[in-house]
Amino acid sequence: MSAFSLAAMAVCSSSMATASPTAPARLYIGYYVEDAANNPEDPTVGGVLLKVPPHGGRFSGLMPFSFIGCEAGMDIGTVGGTRVGTDLRGEWKGKVDGAAVGGRFGGRYDAGTDRISGDFDNTAGKTEVSAGDCHYFVAAHGSYTLFGSTGNVPPAFTAAVSKGTRPRISWPALGREVYYRVQVFDEDCVLADTADASCFKGEALTEREHADFPLSRPLARPGPYLILLTAIDGGTGRMAGFSALRAVLSPN
Numbered sequence: 086m087s088a089f090s091l092a093a094m095a096v097c098s099s100s101m102a103t104a105s106p107t108a109p110a111r112l113y114i115g116y117y118v119e120d121a122a123n124n125p126e127d128p129t130v131g132g133v134l135l136k137v138p139p140h141g142g143r144f145s146g147l148m149p150f151s152f153i154g155c156e157a158g159m160d161i162g163t164v165g166g167t168r169v170g171t172d173l174r175g176e177w178k179g180k181v182d183g184a185a186v187g188g189r190f191g192g193r194y195d196a197g198t199d200r201i202s203g204d205f206d207n208t209a210g211k212t213e214v215s216a217g218d219c220h221y222f223v224a225a226h227g228s229y230t231l232f233g234s235t236g237n238v239p240p241a242f243t244a245a246v247s248k249g250t251r252p253r254i255s256w257p258a259l260g261r262e263v264y265y266r267v268q269v270f271d272e273d274c275v276l277a278d279t280a281d282a283s284c285f286k287g288e289a290l291t292e293r294e295h296a297d298f299p300l301s302r303p304l305a306r307p308g309p310y311l312i313l314l315t316a317i318d319g320g321t322g323r324m325a326g327f328s329a330l331r332a333v334l335s336p337n
Contacts, residue, residue, distance in 0.1 A: 110138045112276065113201055114329050115231035116238075116315045117148060121322035123211055124224035128322035132268045132313030132329075133164070133229050136279035137194075137201065141168050145280040149268060150181055150223070151288065161282035164190055171196075177205055182216035185209070186223050192231075199233035235329070242326040244314045252332075254312060255295040259326050262319040267296045270311040272331065286310065308333045 113135045121128040135146035148162040160182070166175015171194045178187030192203020205227050212223040230236075237243050244256045254267055267289045274284035289296040309331055316326035 110136045110142075110144070111233060112136055112279075113231035113233055114311065114313065115201075115229060115236065116313070116324065116327045117205070117227050117229040118324045119224035120226040120228075123226055124222050125322060127221045128224060128317070130315045130317045130324045131266060132270075132315060133231060134270060134275055134279060134311070134313075135164060135173075135201070135231055136276070137173070138168055141170065144168050144173060144175065147270070147275070147279065147282065147285060148177055148179075149285055149288065150179060150186070151266075151290070161285050162187065163280045163282065165280060166190060168194075173201065173203060181223060182214050182219070184212060184214045184223075186212055192229070200236070201231040201233075202229065204228045230327075232329075236327065237329075238324075238327040242316070242328050244312065244328040244330050246312070246330060246332050252298045253295050254298075254314070254330070256314060256326075256328060258294050259316050260318070263325050264290060264292055264317050264319055265294070265296070266290050266315045266317075268313045268315075270313070272309040272311050275311065 115133050116130055117133050118130045119128040129151070131149055131151065133146060133148045135144055137144040144166055146164040148164050150160055150162050160179055162177050162179030164175060164177045166173060173192040173194070175190045176187060177190045180186065186207050186209065188206040188208035190205045192201050194201050207223055207225050211225045214221055214223060242257060242259065244254055247253045256265065269286040269288065271284050271286055274281055312330040312332055314328045317323070318325045
């Protein structure tokens with residue numbers, strides 16, 4: 086396998102430039118959070134990507150769904166709908182270990198912050214899923230926040246990527262009992278077809294403050310890649326942090 090060098094930069098790239106009346110759809114990146122009150126057993130957080138038109142029309146995106154300690158639960162959900170003014174109205178859908186999940190997906194764009202926030206429902210309600218030794222629940226409700234430019238929550242929670250033949254993404258610790266999820270997406274693939282599940286290149290879940298490439302699947306070609314980092318407090322089940330990077334890999 087060829088060695089790789091890697092350069093990282095903020096996710097505010099040309100694909101996320103300020104919209105004009107004739108601008109194409111923009112890429113918004115952020116996180117979702119399951120309702121911990123509805124699913125106290127194993128609430129989860131993860132990354133979301135949406136390609137949204139600047140004024141009105143169809144939007145689409147990806148929302149991978151997986152659960153702490155349960156790699157078998159990693160599945161790719163798709164999101165689709167219509168933007169009307171500042172409102173987003175649509176649905177998300179997919180399967181986790183053979184169980185169908187999905188339902189309403191709604192939100193609103195705030196021009197002042199260049200963010201989209203909203204919530205989603207699982208039409209089946211709280212869903213119990215069992216697959217071999219793996220057992221978990223999908224919550225009946227959740228919420229999400231998407232950023233049109235760089236967004237770190239909290240502001241000091243900033244991921245960085247090292248150079249070398251085995252690049253490492255690292256981040257500051259957010260406390261004890263915090264789990265970190267790293268998710269990698271092929272940026273060119275996402276921009277070409279945001280609903281293409283093959284754009285998701287894998288993830289890592291860890292309690293440490295770093296993860297090494299490749300993750301669950303090898304990266305087959307040079308980037309750019311979008312790297313989403315989410316964190317959940319294992320004690321409270323609440324979202325603890327979010328950060329995003331755009332990483333360009335090129336052969337040495």
